[in-house]
Amino acid sequence: MDSDRIDQIINKHQGQARSLIQVLLEIQSENRWLPREVLEKVSEKLEVPLSRVLRIVTFYKTFSFTPKGHYEIDVCTGTACHLRGAQRVLDTVQDLTGIKPGETDLDSKLSLETVNCLGCCGLGPVMEIGGKTHSKMSPAEIADALKKCE
Amino acid sequence: MNKILLKIDGREVEAGEGMTILEAARKVGIVIPTLCHHEKLEPYGACRICTVEAEIRGSTKLVAACLYPVEQDLIVRTRSERVDKIRRMILELLLAHAPEARQLQDLAKEYGADKDRFEKEPSFCILCGLCVRYCAEVKKKNAVGFVNRGAGREISFIPEIASKECWKCKECFPLCPTEALQAAYVFTEALVSLTSFQA
Ligand code: SF4
Ligand code: FES
Numbered sequence: 001m002d003s004d005r006i007d008q009i010i011n012k013h014q015g016q017a018r019s020l021i022q023v024l025l026e027i028q029s030e031n032r033w034l035p036r037e038v039l040e041k042v043s044e045k046l047e048v049p050l051s052r053v054l055r056i057v058t059f060y061k062t063f064s065f066t067p068k069g070h071y072e073i074d075v076c077t078g079t080a081c082h083l084r085g086a087q088r089v090l091d092t093v094q095d096l097t098g099i100k101p102g103e104t105d106l107d108s109k110l111s112l113e114t115v116n117c118l119g120c121c122g123l124g125p126v127m128e129i130g131g132k133t134h135s136k137m138s139p140a141e142i143a144d145a146l147k148k149c150e
Numbered sequence: 151m152n153k154i155l156l157k158i159d160g161r162e163v164e165a166g167e168g169m170t171i172l173e174a175a176r177k178v179g180i181v182i183p184t185l186c187h188h189e190k191l192e193p194y195g196a197c198r199i200c201t202v203e204a205e206i207r208g209s210t211k212l213v214a215a216c217l218y219p220v221e222q223d224l225i226v227r228t229r230s231e232r233v234d235k236i237r238r239m240i241l242e243l244l245l246a247h248a249p250e251a252r253q254l255q256d257l258a259k260e261y262g263a264d265k266d267r268f269e270k271e272p273s274f275c276i277l278c279g280l281c282v283r284y285c286a287e288v289k290k291k292n293a294v295g296f297v298n299r300g301a302g303r304e305i306s307f308i309p310e311i312a313s314k315e316c317w318k319c320k321e322c323f324p325l326c327p328t329e330a331l332q333a334a335y336v337f338t339e340a341l342v343s344l345t346s347f348q349a
Contacts, residue, residue, distance in 0.1 A: 040310070050308050051295025058297040095209070 005030065006038055017048045020056065021088045023061060033067040061113070069104045069111035071130040071149040073097070077114045082120035084136075089125045090114065092139045096146055110149060156224040171226055172200060172217040182228050183237070183257055185244075185327055186278035187216040191287050196279055197244075199257070201236050203227040212236065234261055242267040244276045248328040251276070275305055275330035281322040291315045292324070294334075297345070305330070307338035 009026045011069060013019035023042055028034055034057060043050040057063045064113070077086045094100060097110050103110040117124045123135035129145050165174035170193070175182050185197040193216055200215040205225040212232070227233065240265035245254055249265055249272065256278045258265055277296075282305060285294050292304050293311040296303060307316070316335065323332055 015244050049292035050293040059299045090288065
């Protein structure tokens with residue numbers, strides 16, 4: 001993502017401390033990570049101390065200090081999904097991608113995370129691939145879905 | 151300002167509106183232990199070591215003296231079996247993090263807290279927030295802040311700011327009830343001298 005686009009997002013909210021999380025979310029979703037210089041710029045332009053920006057960025061799991069892959073894979077390991085076999089889903093994804101939760105693969109295509117609830121426990125075990133929700137996936141279906149991530 | 155009459159440990163105390171129990175008690179020389187309180191800073195209520203029993207209209211509850219505003223006819227007990235038990239537990243938990251802290255050791259002696267009750271997990275910082283709040287509220291520099299959350303929460307100097315501001319200030323050092331702050335600072339100093347953060 002070019003710095004013009006980042007500037008655009010930040011300038012839209014110039015001087016508005018209350019938009020901090022909104023700005024960070026926008027940058028995170030477009031840029032897939034939050035470089036230090038960007039955080040400094042956010043702090044300066046929104047007039048929020050850098051220490052508070054860092055406190056918030058380190059608080060929410062959504063934000064990341066390292067580049068995430070193009071497709072984010074979120075495997076739900078919340079209580080309901082856990083009981084319905086989330087571990088099997090997670091194992092399959094790990095075997096297929098070779099990455100563990102919190103990691104991104106070498107060509108920055110995929111990132112894997114575990115999450116605690118995706119809000120549809122009845123469909124569990126649930127996972128999200130690039131924003132699309134999948135329910136009760138067999139290993140073959142998981143492999144198919146991952147192949148589509150190009 | 152309206153005068154408010156209350157009772158602290160059986161003594162009649164006169165206090166002004168908006169005062170906290172802690173302020174009212176200190177005014178007449180009654181000691182309530184505190185760890186995260188500082189006169190120059192906004193009330194925070196993180197450590198709960200100042201817990202006291204507050205009785206109003208016949209019902210008693212446990213409150214943080216550094217936060218709770220005085221009320222007419224309030225009855226406060228700063229030492230009771232219940233209060234002491236809570237303070238003891240808080241100290242035992244904090245001592246698992248900062249077993250060497252003098253202030254904690256002194257309080258532990260007074261309340262009979264066993265510093266070895268819980269498995270040690272020395273993070274040294276007890277998250278009282280004095281350094282963070284002093285830097286933000288009094289010095290307005292925000293050179294040190296909290297990062298992460300839950301059990302992983304810790305203080306962190308912001309190298310970009312710390313390298314410019316801290317060496318000439320260091321006013322937060324004596325506020326820290328443990329050695330965590332100075333250790334974090336020394337670490338940041340080393341980091342700054344190794345990297346391009348240097349001002
Ligand atoms: S470093 Fe010291 S002063 Fe700062 S929050 Fe931790 S215990 Fe409190
Ligand atoms: S002194 Fe009251 S909560 Fe810390």
